[in-house]
Amino acid sequence: MPFVIISLLVAFTVHEFAHAYTAYKFGDDTAKDQGRLTLNPVHHLDPIGTLFILLAGFGWARPVPVNRRNFANPKLAGVLVSLAGPLSNFLIAFIAFGILFFIIGSAPSFAIELLNMMVWLNVLLFVFNLLPFPPLDGYRIIEDLAPPHTRMKMTQYEQYGVLLFLILVITPLGDYSIHPFLSVMTRAVMTGFQSIFSIFL
Template sequence: MESFLAFSLKELPFVVITLIVAFTLHEFAHAYVAYKFGDNTAKDQGRLTLNPVQHLDPIGTILILIAGFGWARPVPVNRRNFQNPRLAGVLVSLAGPLSNFLVAAIAYGVLFFAVGSGLPPFLIDLLNMMVWLNIVLFVFNLLPLPPLDGYRIVEDLVPARTRIKMTQYEQYGTLIFLIIAITPLYQYTIQPIFSVALPSIIQGFNMIFATLFG
C-alpha cells in the first residue's frame, strides 16, 4: 500500500492534518479578503467558514496523498463587485499563499521556542510537517501558471490588453501546467525552484527568530 503513496505511512497522519489546516485556511483567506473588498460571492456559497468540509476537494486531496500533487475547492470570486478590481484581485490572490506562509512561520516559531522543552515526538513531527508543507504550498501557489494564484496575480498586474490575450490562451496554459507538474519534466522545471526556495525560507525563519529571540 505504501508504494502507492507519495508519503510514508508514518508521515501520513501528519500530512492529512497539515493539509486539512493548510487548505482550509488558504481558501478561507481568499474568501475573507474578497468579502472585505465587497464581494459576497464566497460568503453566499458558504465558503466564508473554517469548516474544512466546505473547502476540501475529495479528488484533489486524494491525489496529493498519492501523487504529491492536488488541490482544494477554489473560492468563487466576482471581480465586478470590487471598487478597485486590480488591487483587490491581487490581494485576494495573495491572501491564500500568505496564509500558508503565516502557518509555516508560526509552526517554526513553536519549534524554535520548544527546543529542549520535551515536546512529544509526534508533536515535533507534526510541526515539522506544518512548516514544510505550508512552505511548499506558499511557493507552489505563487508560480505564474494557471490555475494557480501566482497566475491570477500576474493577470491583475499586466495591462488590460495583455490580460485579454492571457485569457485566450489560459486553457492551454492549464494543460502545460499539468504536463509540467505530473510528468518527469517536473524535476527540470518546478523542482529546482523548490530546491532553492524551501531551504532559503527555512533559513530565513531561523535567522529572524535567532536574531529576535536567540
C-alpha cells in the same frame, strides 16, 4: 501519513478561507453566499482532491469563487485576494516554525514531527502557489496587474498554460524546472525563518 493529512487540511482550509475573507472585505459576497467564509474544512474540500489526500498524501481544495466586478478597485482587490491564500500559508509556516524553535528540546516526538510537516508543507504551498502558471495564485496576480489587452491574450491562451503547467509538474521535465526551483526557494524561506528566530537566542 496522518501528519501529512492534518497539515494539508489545515493549509488548504486556511488558504481558501483567506481568499474568501479578503474578497468579502473588499465587497464581494460570492464566497460568503456559498458558505465558504468559514474555517470548517468540509466546506473547502474537493471530493477528488480529498480522495488524493487520503490515498497519496497530496490533494487540492475547491477554489473560492470570486466576482471581481463587485470590487470598487478590481485590480488592487484582485491582487490582494489572490495573494491572501499564499500569505496565509506563509503565516502558518512562520508560526509553526516559531513554536518548533522554542519547544524542540522539550516537546514529544509526535509534536515535533507534526510541526515540521506543518512548516514544510505550508512553505512549499506558499512558494508553489506563487508560480506564474494557471490556475495558481501567482498567475492570477500577474493577470490582474496586466493591462486589458494583455489580459485578454492571457485568457485566450490560458488553457495552454494549464497544459504546460501539468506537463512540468507530472512529467520528468519537472525535475529540471519546477522541482529544483521549489526546492531552492523552500530552503531559502526556511533559512530566513531560522535567521529571524535565532535573534531570540
